[in-house]
Amino acid sequence: MLSRSWRHLCRRYSQAVTFRTTENSPSQHNEKQEGLFYTMNPDLCKQLFGHGGFPKSFQLQTKTFTETAIMVRQPALDLMNCIRASDMDKPVIRYVLYGEKGTGKSLTIAHLLHYVHEEGYLIVHVPWVSEWLRRVPRHKEMSNSQTREGLVDLPLDAAAWLIHFKSQNQTLLKSGDLKISKDYVWSKRETTEAGAPLAALVEHGISRVKYACDVVDALVDELKILSTNKQCKTFVAIDGFNSFFYPLTRLNTPTKKKVKPEEVTLTNSFLKLTNNDWSNGAIVVTADQLAVPDDHQESYLPRYLLYKKGFEHLDPFVPIEVGRYNEKEFLCCAEYYRDRLWLRGPKEIETELKFTSACNPYRFMEQCAPL
Incomplete structure (x- = not known):
């Protein structure tokens, strides 16, 4: 008769075979691993998601379980296959993930981020748009844009996002191969010259928070140029994208006037990035009921959540349901x-x-x- 400890070990091993895959590289995932969990390296997890990207409930679960395990699901596999098969010389393809609340849209994006990181893409990831426009503490710092009349800046949010961008792309930025195409004059004494590393532009936005929103806008322009010129492949992932098109935000001007999404500089920058006027990349966004208030959660379909304006902005796109x-x-x-x-x-x-x-x-x- 088997000893108790041996039986326990056998049981654990049989379970591991049942629900886990030993293939921890998303590039190698296929239908054979569908439904199985793979484990992410803790250091890579910190690099990609240390500044956001996982739902809070999942973050708590990873602490409880002492590991980050993601299930390999069909929507992620479909997207990986689409990205592999797409012609990078053509305009970028937009993909829209949609589905009921809690079906795993954010974790599908997390799986994809791991995949494109392995494939050497430059990552532009917005973990949750509503953090900028809807979950607004009273002390939220907001200022009028100095360069774009009638718009408002969220400098602290922009600087925090630049730190996230720097963390996710630290390897590519450290190489110094990516250069900016023109001079950027911030003030009489501050200039980022053409030919400077892209990392210098990012660092300027982090160290000089006042200019963070303008740096994000400049970064978007530079990434589109770099991608189109085949100097890098760019993967754009925006969670809660439909929040950009809800009529009002929870931001208020000093005169108590409600701010519309299109009056926020960050909105304009990322809408510009999701145009398909550039190539050598891919764009994945989510349409999520949780990204908008309760009065606009009757349906989870993209046409409803994106409103007419958002739908037309993304059209044509490839819809992928996460069930x-x-x-x-x-x-x-x-x-x-x-x-x-x-x-x-x-x-x-x-x-x-x-x-x-x-x-x-x-x-x-x-x-x-x-x-």
């Missing part, structure tokens, strides 16, 4: 939760949870927490 778990994904997730001691009790409880959660990934995670 609920299928049978295999649900069972693998349940096994993973059991392995992490997040789910306990008899096997029969899984049937009940499948019914009560309706195979919604977030709801399933939430319902397992007290068990």
Whole structure:
């Protein structure tokens, strides 16, 4: 008879075979790994997501589980295949991820970010647009733009985003191969000259927060030029993109006037980046009900969430739905939760949870927490 410790080891090994894949490189993921979890390297995780990108509930879960494991799902595989097959000489293709609340749109983007990082892309990632426009603390710093009349700057948010950009692209920026195409004059004494490394432009926005929004705008222009000239491949990922098109933000001017999204300089910069007037890259955005107030959450379809203006801005685009778990994904997730001691009790409880959660990934995670 097997000893207790040996039986425990066998059980753990059999579970590992069931719900995990040993292939931790997204470039090698295919339909064979669909529904299985792969583990991200902690250092890489810190580099790519240290300044945002994971939902808060998932971040808490990674701390509890002492690892960052992401499920390989079909929408991410479809997008990887599309990016591989696309002609980089043609204008960039826009992809829109959509789906019900809690189905895993942000984690699909996280999987893709890991993939494009391995493939050597320059990453332009906005973790959550609503952080700029909707989740606004009272002390939010806002100022009138000095270079674009009638618009407002969010310098602290712009500087924080530049730090995120620098972290995600540290290897490419350190190489010094990417140069800026023209002079940028910030003041009588401050200039970033043509031919300077792209990293110098980013550093200026971080160290001189006053100019951070103008630096972001200049960075967008430079990235489009660099990509089109085949000096780098650029991957743009914007989570909660539809927040740019909701009629009002929660920002107020000193005179208590409500600020519209198009009156924010960051909005204009990233809408400019999502035009398809450049090549050698890819654009993935999400249309998410949680990115807008409750009064505009009746449907999760892109046409509804993006409004007419946003839909026309992205058209033509490739829609990709992120759905609920299928049978295999649900069972693998349940096994993973059991392995992490997040789910306990008899096997029969899984049937009940499948019914009560309706195979919604977030709801399933939430319902397992007290068990």
